[in-house]
Amino acid sequence: MAQALRALIAAALLAIAFASSPAVAVAVGPRAPSWAELSSSEKQVLAPLAAEWDSLDAARRQKWMGIAKRYPTLAPPEQERVQQQMGAWVRLTPDQRRQAREQYKSIKQLPPEKRQQVQEKWQEYQQLPPEKRKELSSRSGAPPAAQQLSPEKRREPDSRSGAPPAGKP
Numbered sequence: 001m002a003q004a005l006r007a008l009i010a011a012a013l014l015a016i017a018f019a020s021s022p023a024v025a026v027a028v029g030p031r032a033p034s035w036a037e038l039s040s041s042e043k044q045v046l047a048p049l050a051a052e053w054d055s056l057d058a059a060r061r062q063k064w065m066g067i068a069k070r071y072p073t074l075a076p077p078e079q080e081r082v083q084q085q086m087g088a089w090v091r092l093t094p095d096q097r098r099q100a101r102e103q104y105k106s107i108k109q110l111p112p113e114k115r116q117q118v119q120e121k122w123q124e125y126q127q128l129p130p131e132k133r134k135e136l137s138s139r140s141g142a143p144p145a146a147q148q149l150s151p152e153k154r155r156e157p158d159s160r161s162g163a164p165p166a167g168k169p
Contacts, residue, residue, distance in 0.1 A: 032061030045071045048086040 035053040038046065045068040046053065053061065067086075071079060092100065107118060125133065 032056075032058040032065065041072075042068045046086075048083065048090050052090070 035043070035050060038053075042065065043050070046064055049056070049064060056064070067082065071082060074082065089097070089100075107115060110118065125136070128136070
């Protein structure tokens, strides 16, 4: 469960990173290309999404295409990170994706300095050895980035299942 929560927060932070970049501005039109209509370079970047591309709505395809357009400008380590996070996103269930989007909206509503603190804490957490991250997540139930949210923004786990509640963020 902690791994899924980390993936949700990573996805939300990835969305923040791309959304805050001016190079990602994408006009969302009524139609987005099918997988067959993508260029070979777009297909290469978006490969983790191939199986579900045609089932995504147009707005989601446009957002992913914005990432694909920005991808060549990223340093190789960033490109690798984007590919890994795209793969993690594909492995999330629809409910986990919804939760990630809600987490993103909650983080985006924070003041810029608080949002920066959350990003810094998340980066610190990511630098920890896997054993330490596992220890921290089992002890607290959430990675440090989620703990930085104010109580009204933080989603407390459902006491029966340990899963985040289905309600508001």
